[in-house]
Amino acid sequence: MIVVRDLRKHFGEVKAVDGVSFEARDGEITGLLGPNGAGKTTTLRMLYSLLPPDSGEIRIDGLDPTQDAMEIKRTLGVVPDGRGLYNRLTARENIRYYGDLHGLSRGDITQRIDELVETLDMGDIIDRRTEGFSQGQQVKVAIARAMVHRPQTVLLDEPSNGLDVMSTRALREYIRSLKTGGHSVVLSTHIMQEVAALCDRIVIIAKGKVAADGTASELLERSGRDTLEDAFVELIGSEEGLLM
Amino acid sequence: MNLRGLTTVLLKEAKENFRDRRAVFNSLLLGPILFPLMFIGIVWFTSSAEQERYEATLEIPVIGAENAPSLIRFLEQQGVSIEPPPEDPNALVLSQEKLVVVRIPDNFAENWERGEPAPVEVIADPSRQESQVTIRRVKALLAGYGQQIGMLRLQLRGIAPQLTSAILIRDVDLSTPKSRAILAMIFLPYVLMITAFTGGMHLAMDTTAGEKERRSLEPLLINPVARWQIMTGKLLTTMFFAMASLALTLVSFKLVLPLMPVGAFGIDLTITTAGLLKILLVIAPVAILAASLLTVLASFAKTYREAQSYSSLVVMIPLIPSMIFMINPVRPETWMMSIPLFSQNMLIGEIVRGESVPLSWYGLSFSSTLVIGLVLAVMAATLYNRPRLIFSNS
Numbered sequence: 001m002i003v004v005r006d007l008r009k010h011f012g013e014v015k016a017v018d019g020v021s022f023e024a025r026d027g028e029i030t031g032l033l034g035p036n037g038a039g040k041t042t043t044l045r046m047l048y049s050l051l052p053p054d055s056g057e058i059r060i061d062g063l064d065p066t067q068d069a070m071e072i073k074r075t076l077g078v079v080p081d082g083r084g085l086y087n088r089l090t091a092r093e094n095i096r097y098y099g100d101l102h103g104l105s106r107g108d109i110t111q112r113i114d115e116l117v118e119t120l121d122m123g124d125i126i127d128r129r130t131e132g133f134s135q136g137q138q139v140k141v142a143i144a145r146a147m148v149h150r151p152q153t154v155l156l157d158e159p160s161n162g163l164d165v166m167s168t169r170a171l172r173e174y175i176r177s178l179k180t181g182g183h184s185v186v187l188s189t190h191i192m193q194e195v196a197a198l199c200d201r202i203v204i205i206a207k208g209k210v211a212a213d214g215t216a217s218e219l220l221e222r223s224g225r226d227t228l229e230d231a232f233v234e235l236i237g238s239e240e241g242l243l244m
Numbered sequence: 245m246n247l248r249g250l251t252t253v254l255l256k257e258a259k260e261n262f263r264d265r266r267a268v269f270n271s272l273l274l275g276p277i278l279f280p281l282m283f284i285g286i287v288w289f290t291s292s293a294e295q296e297r298y299e300a301t302l303e304i305p306v307i308g309a310e311n312a313p314s315l316i317r318f319l320e321q322q323g324v325s326i327e328p329p330p331e332d333p334n335a336l337v338l339s340q341e342k343l344v345v346v347r348i349p350d351n352f353a354e355n356w357e358r359g360e361p362a363p364v365e366v367i368a369d370p371s372r373q374e375s376q377v378t379i380r381r382v383k384a385l386l387a388g389y390g391q392q393i394g395m396l397r398l399q400l401r402g403i404a405p406q407l408t409s410a411i412l413i414r415d416v417d418l419s420t421p422k423s424r425a426i427l428a429m430i431f432l433p434y435v436l437m438i439t440a441f442t443g444g445m446h447l448a449m450d451t452t453a454g455e456k457e458r459r460s461l462e463p464l465l466i467n468p469v470a471r472w473q474i475m476t477g478k479l480l481t482t483m484f485f486a487m488a489s490l491a492l493t494l495v496s497f498k499l500v501l502p503l504m505p506v507g508a509f510g511i512d513l514t515i516t517t518a519g520l521l522k523i524l525l526v527i528a529p530v531a532i533l534a535a536s537l538l539t540v541l542a543s544f545a546k547t548y549r550e551a552q553s554y555s556s557l558v559v560m561i562p563l564i565p566s567m568i569f570m571i572n573p574v575r576p577e578t579w580m581m582s583i584p585l586f587s588q589n590m591l592i593g594e595i596v597r598g599e600s601v602p603l604s605w606y607g608l609s610f611s612s613t614l615v616i617g618l619v620l621a622v623m624a625a626t627l628y629n630r631p632r633l634i635f636s637n638s
Binding site: 045049073078083084085103142146 | 246248249252253256259260263264458459460461462463464465466467468469470631634635
């Protein structure tokens with residue numbers, strides 16, 4: 001469970017995040033929707049404690065990233081926008097590296113990789129070097145790497161960037177399974193279809209502020225539009241930087 | 245303290261870079277193979293070219309040969325091939341068709357008969373390196389002839405020729421075949437300094453700027469491992485590669501040096517295994533300093549290329565002391581041992597000469613360089629505590 005209250009982060013004159021508040025509950029998928037440059041990635045970076053907020057409050061299962069960074073990192077699984085795999089290592093070695101960094105035992109890592117290979121269907125690529133992997137294959141490895149320590153909270157930054165239709169379907173299926181497993185899932189995206197198809201709660205972010213926040217039907221009602229897409233455009237005030 | 249994060253990073257970086265042909269080539273092959281080959285090649289080439297010039301038949305055009313028939317006869321007896329006079333000797337020399345032309349002026353015979361020094365002109369361009377040997381040989385022959393005639397003249401007048409040499413100079417040479425080695429190996433400290441820097445250069449850049457460029461630094465830092473452990477793991481891998489590069493370079497020198505054609509000059513180029521280990525120990529803190537300095541610089545860069553442009557400047561640093569010593573050799577003193585790079589230069593020189601060096605010099609050189617290296621290492625380890633340096637796109 002994530003609680004964010006009045007979060008602010010400025011870079012000089014630029015107010016990247018300017019008063020963001022939202023909640024992400026366990027067993028729910030929360031979508032941060034907004035055009036590129038709206039402040040989604042900066043918000044996520046503050047959540048996973050790489051960036052200290054100027055002001056505001058973050059609690060992840062009661063922990064504060066500015067105080068308990070190490071503890072928070074243990075409970076978080078993060079799939080960043082740039083997948084950041086090591087080309088000269090195999091998929092298995094990439095995942096094992098993160099398992100080691102989390103301090104898991106050898107046996108535990110081996111067992112966990114077997115599980116993830118099964119769930120994410122990557123038996124054919126697990127022992128290949130990740131050099132030359134397709135976007136879909138890269139995302140699978142990045143997810144497996146982020147999930148190796150069984151995190152309760154999962155953050156995904158633009159997870160379907162560059163994926164083909166099949167990979168996107170598989171990804172969505174996997175994200176839904178996380179929800180069923182009781183995880184708290186937060187994903188940031190600028191693709192309207194994605195939040196419409198996946199998210200229980202939608203937080204619309206524009207220019208560093210929360211423009212609207214609620215379930216799909218709540219957002220429809222508030223905007224007075226018939227379709228979610230129209231509602232998003234209405235609430236953000238522009239369709240610039242968004243994708244259908 | 246739990247150092248599992250540190251060792252995990254170290255092992256992964258080592259594994260990844262051993263698989264990288266560029267890293268293995270730059271760190272482990274280029275220096276150890278290139279430098280010794282380059283050195284042996286240069287020495288072979290220059291010594292064989294010199295020898296050739298010393299042994300080749302002198303073919304000298306002579307103007308006015310008729311003015312000094314006995315001198316010409318002497319030269320021919322010495323194996324010089326006398327060529328007919330050219331029309332324009334200066335042009336011939338300047339165009340490098342001939343290295344040396346000799347002219348015997350018309351007043352040669354006149355002066356000779358009067359017992360005054362008879363002029364002989366050696367026309368050459370000494371600013372051309374390759375003509376030096378020929379000039380020296382021609383002058384030596386002419387001077388030899390002059391001395392021979394001079395002695396005969398004295399004897400004819402009943403004077404012992406020894407009277408003209410009032411002093412006899414004798415060389416008492418205290419250099420040993422071992423100590424003369426440094427003359428041939430003046431480049432060795434310089435090569436080792438460069439290797440200490442280049443050996444770890446690729447890794448310093450790949451593990452910091454490269455990681456940032458591939459966008460894997462951000463997810464790496466989300467793992468529950470202290471940043472100093474991650475950075476120290478990377479730093480240790482870089483130092484390991486630099487040390488491995490140094491060790492391989494030294495071993496390859498040890499293997500190659502006995503093949504050098506210098507035995508004839510009375511130079512002993514063997515490095516004992518103990519000497520080898522001593523050199524490695526002396527230079528170890530330089531590797532630590534270099535790895536830390538390069539890592540600090542590369543951490544500021546956003547891409548591998550950007551890091552490369554900083555690093556290529558850093559590699560100039562080890563040139564400085566070597567250059568200074570080549571131009572202006574100084575006698576080692578204790579206080580100099582506290583200066584990084586300078587002290588190693590001197591110590592390696594002493595080790596190659598086979599001199600015994602006070603233990604305190606080793607200690608001072610080692611510790612002063614290590615302290616500076618460690619200060620830089622601490623800087624490198626804490627640099628990524630600044631969020632601005634982590635993200636590639638903000």
